Amino acid sequence: MSDYNFAYLDEQTKRMIRRAILKGLAIPGYQVPFASREMPMPYGWGTGGVQVSAATLTPEDTLKVIDQGADDTTNAVSIRKFFEKTAGVATTEETAQASVIQTRHRIPEEALREDQILVYQVPIPEPLRFLEPSEVETRKMHSLEEYGLMHVKLYEDIAKHGAIATSYAYPVKVEGRYVMDPSPIPKFDNPKMEMAAIQLFGAGREQRIYALPPYCQVVSLDFEDFPFEASKAEHPCDMCGAEDSYLDEVIMDDAGSRMFVCSDTDYCASRRAAGHVGAQAAALEETAA
Amino acid sequence: MDADVLKGGFANAPVDAARAFRGLMTVMARPGKLETLQGAQPPAPVSVAAGTVILTLCDPDTPLHLAGDWDCTAMRDWVAFHVGAPIVAAEQAMFAIGRWEDLAPLSRFAIGTPEYPDRSATLIVEREVLASAGATLRGPGIKETAEMALPETEAFQMNALLFPLGLDFFFTCGDQVSALPRTTKVEAA
Numbered sequence: 001m002s003d004y005n006f007a008y009l010d011e012q013t014k015r016m017i018r019r020a021i022l023k024g025l026a027i028p029g030y031q032v033p034f035a036s037r038e039m040p041m042p043y044g045w046g047t048g049g050v051q052v053s054a055a056t057l058t059p060e061d062t063l064k065v066i067d068q069g070a071d072d073t074t075n076a077v078s079i080r081k082f083f084e085k086t087a088g089v090a091t092t093e094e095t096a097q098a099s100v101i102q103t104r105h106r107i108p109e110e111a112l113r114e115d116q117i118l119v120y121q122v123p124i125p126e127p128l129r130f131l132e133p134s135e136v137e138t139r140k141m142h143s144l145e146e147y148g149l150m151h152v153k154l155y156e157d158i159a160k161h162g163a164i165a166t167s168y169a170y171p172v173k174v175e176g177r178y179v180m181d182p183s184p185i186p187k188f189d190n191p192k193m194e195m196a197a198i199q200l201f202g203a204g205r206e207q208r209i210y211a212l213p214p215y216c217q218v219v220s221l222d223f224e225d226f227p228f229e230a231s232k233a234e235h236p237c238d239m240c241g242a243e244d245s246y247l248d249e250v251i252m253d254d255a256g257s258r259m260f261v262c263s264d265t266d267y268c269a270s271r272r273a274a275g276h277v278g279a280q281a282a283a284l285e286e287t288a289a
Numbered sequence: 290m291d292a293d294v295l296k297g298g299f300a301n302a303p304v305d306a307a308r309a310f311r312g313l314m315t316v317m318a319r320p321g322k323l324e325t326l327q328g329a330q331p332p333a334p335v336s337v338a339a340g341t342v343i344l345t346l347c348d349p350d351t352p353l354h355l356a357g358d359w360d361c362t363a364m365r366d367w368v369a370f371h372v373g374a375p376i377v378a379a380e381q382a383m384f385a386i387g388r389w390e391d392l393a394p395l396s397r398f399a400i401g402t403p404e405y406p407d408r409s410a411t412l413i414v415e416r417e418v419l420a421s422a423g424a425t426l427r428g429p430g431i432k433e434t435a436e437m438a439l440p441e442t443e444a445f446q447m448n449a450l451l452f453p454l455g456l457d458f459f460f461t462c463g464d465q466v467s468a469l470p471r472t473t474k475v476e477a478a
Contacts, residue, residue, distance in 0.1 A: 015306075016350065021314060025317045025470065028429050030407065139404045144403075198314065213430035
């Protein structure tokens with residue numbers, strides 16, 4: 001029993017957020033304005049995702065929170081504790097056990113199921129914002145399906161760098177209509193967005209909610225001669241040996257040595273528990289012991 | 290005012306509304322799927338599911354239209370006490386409830402504007418029966434195809450052509466609910 005209303009927010013606020021989520025699901029990729037509330041954490045710490053999660057959670061849910069793939073970072077730990085306290089929900093670090101997953105900047109490696117919900121924390125929901133600062137203009141551009149500017153930006157990448165240099169928050173087109181910011185996930189994760197789970201996006205400071213129903217068509221923008229490529233570091237994980245997961249590069253000392261590890265901590269830990277061993281795992285466990 | 294209108298609200302509003310919303314979100318994200326809604330006991334002829342939708346989504350910020358027999362004193366009083374939503378004409382409504390034939394013509398309802406397609410009405414259509422068989426559905430939320438019994442198909446085909454504008458529908462019967470967003474392409478069985 002908690003002294004807070006279930007999941008912290010008052011009921012009228014939750015109704016307002018719930019209506020926005022439903023319209024978001026009915027118009028995939030379109031950013032629905034909502035009256036974002038002050039939360040007991042600063043903007044930039046996932047207030048949008050927290051409000052969407054608060055409106056979505058039921059007492060039966062099991063919540064997982066990840067920050068850049070990790071369950072044990074400050075942001076993830078504090079949001080998990082917030083909902084343990086205010087909603088009394090069970091929490092987990094295992095992707096398969098979770099019914100609601102709130103994420104900052106990653107999609108879990110393990111494929112999500114139909115009975116799961118993925119909630120993204122979004123800093124800047126407007127994919128055109130850095131190209132056009134005026135909300136009046138970007139809203140008009142979305143209504144007219146005028147996305148030429150975005151292609152010019154990708155083209156300039158190619159002209160300057162010889163390839164599309166955008167590596168995260170890579171713009172996608174949803175169901176052939178709205179260009180959408182997938183939040184700052186690495187472009188490695190973009191192909192996973194056509195998934196079985198419901199995906200909800202919350203931007204607290206910018207006061208926008210958007211959504212993707214399951215099996216929704218999500219196409220990363222590209223050119224015929226420069227097709228989209230879901231890139232990652234060309235290396236297996238040094239802890240679990242995974243070849244297929246997104247990797248973080250960790251600097252080990254000031255002599256230039258480094259290692260690559262899975263950014264998804266649950267994926268890496270469960271692989272190691274299953275007996276997979278990476279190139280540097282033995283050496284590191286010795287140091288730790 | 291009849292004392293009966295004071296009854297029939299959520300017993301535990303935060304939790305009942307949370308469970309009901311999960312059902313509503315599931316059906317809106319997966320057209321053709323049926324979910325059970327519980328918690329509300331609205332006056333006749335309103336179904337449990339439709340009453341629960343209203344308690345979960347409506348409040349003084351959402352103008353509500355009652356169509357046909359659903360526009361009765363008992364229902365007006367129940368909405369006024371439990372929800373506080375203003376009862377309005379179809380043209381001003383964010384939500385509307387009634388039988389399919391009473392909600393027609395659909396052209397009266399707001400379909401949103403090109404810059405704000407979310408400013409569109411959500412219709413709660415009370416049905417005699419709900420079934421996951423009938424018209425073929427394709428679109429977001431559906432892996433390949435789904436099926437749903439619909440009152441007709443042409444109106445939903447016209448509605449889908451308006452995308453990204455358009456209306457979104459909940460269908461209710463007893464304690465069952467299903468939904469059809471504007472994105473779903475409907476084909477007659």
